[in-house]
Amino acid sequence: MIEDVTIEDLLGPEYVPVDGDRVLSQQEHSALSQRLREIPSQPINLENDELRVHGRSWTKEYMDALRVAHLDNLPLDRFFPPDYIPGDTDPVFSSLAAEVTQLKEDDIRSFSLEKCSISAVGFINFFNHLAELVTTGEAILPEWLHSDSSSEVLPTSDEKDGAEYTARSCLISLLVGIVAKPSLGEIVPGWEFIVSSGRKKSCKIWLGNSGKVKAPNDEPITLRTWDSVTRENMISQIPLVSLEAKARRPGDPDPFNWDTFAQEVAKLLGQAMASCKEMHGGWKDQDAWLISIHGTEVRLVTARFKEGYLRQVNSSMVARTEYLVVFRSRPFDLILDEGRVQAVKAIVALLRWIKSGSSLQSTMHGVLNAARSGA
Structure with a gap:
């Protein structure tokens, strides 16, 4: 239970309040309180061998063991201060918004590379993958992709992998077009x-006193520099923003799913721990970010992992006074003009937030500190 800690104590300074007087809206307070009451009061033993499972297979059991709660469907102004959220007069954002809305919904359905005539060259691959995602999903994806899990039609591995690959490709091509803008990239x-399209990467999670499990962190947003001698690219192995793709029929509801959420948390935790180990050899406060795409709907997901919490994850159990709160944004449907905008x-707000150093990410801080010192 939560009698040992106030809800406000769980929300770090990175969480933007509703206003100057209230940290949480009444609805948010109620939702968070309900989840915290659901978490077992008796801590769960992290040395249990049954918990030594790859992050892609995590379930609600792990969220109880790690004492994880969430706030869902949050607006952007709960993630970033106003100065970081671009307005309509922001030249970089307005240019990107114009490019990603060149095609309307019906145009997307009929889009083909062979007949492409749009001027948004940086987003041609995005529109191509989005068209494939929409038309394939509506035409041939079976009933198992509906939100009704009672369907007796089971997916083949090829169907599921293919649908998730297309969703991931759509998200990656959108991100590539955005970071191509010099002022953002x-x-x-x-x-x-x-x-890091095409790069397969797992991050270790130090779960329990000595156990390590892996969390997939394929194709994240990360850092690149150049070797001054060999002129070769050097790409960081530590994600700054992880990606998560799930198959879903376009237009279907996307209700909260504990298994999907647990796998998002695994990636966030792996990202935070990898950054700490790489930069400090131990645990420090750390922010982690993830962008998910479920069918055609995109969300931001983030959490601040406190040093004390990470130490307890790397111990026999997380104490009953420790919790992690994960923040998830409202979904943005890429089929719709406004959703793409x-x-x-x-994404623009997130990149600006990270590169400013406001996000507690040790790998980025290392780059910024070196630049300031002239190293």
């Missing part, structure tokens, strides 16, 4: 964001 001289707005 360039961080400091010699360093830039890169979407809002998705771009969210």
Whole structure:
């Protein structure tokens, strides 16, 4: 139970309040309180061998063991201060918004590379993958992709992998088009964001006193620099923003799913722990970010992992006074013009937030500190 800690104690300074007087809206307070009451009061033993499972297979059991709660469907102004959220007069954002809305919904359904005539060259691949995602999903994806899990039609592995691959490709191509803008992609001289398309990567999670499990962190947004001698690219192995793709029929509801959420948390935790180990050899406060795409709907997901919490994850149990709160944004549907605009707005705000150093991410802080010192 939560009698040992106030809800406000769970929300770090990164969480933007409703207003100057209230940290949480009444609805948010109620939802968070309900979840915290559901978490077993008796801590769960993290040394249990049954918990030594790859992050892609995590379930609600892990969220109880790690004492994880969430706030869902949050607006962007709960993630970033106003100065970081681009307005309509922001030249970079308005340019991107115009590019991603060149095609309307019906145009997307009939889009083909062979007949492409749009001027938004940086987003041609995005529109191509989005068209495939929409038309394939509506035409041939079976009933198992509906939100009604009672369907007796089971997916083949090829169907599921193919649908998730298309969704991931759609998200990656959107991100590639955005970070291609120099004012967003360039961080400091010699360093830039890169979407590591095609790179397979897992991050270790130190779960329990000595156990390690892996969390997939394929194709994240990370850092790239250049070797001054060999002129070769050097790409960081530590994600700054993880990606998560799930198959879903376009237009179907996307209700909260504990298994999907647990797998998002695994990626966030792996990202935070990898950054700590790489930069400090131990645990420090750390932010982690993830962008998910479920069918055609995109969300931001984030959490701040406190040093004390990470230490307890790397112990026999997480104490009953410790909790992790994960924040998930409203969904942005890429089929819709406004959905694409809002998705771009969210991603632009996120990149600016990270490159400013406001996000507690040790790998980024290392780059910024080196630039300030002239190293």
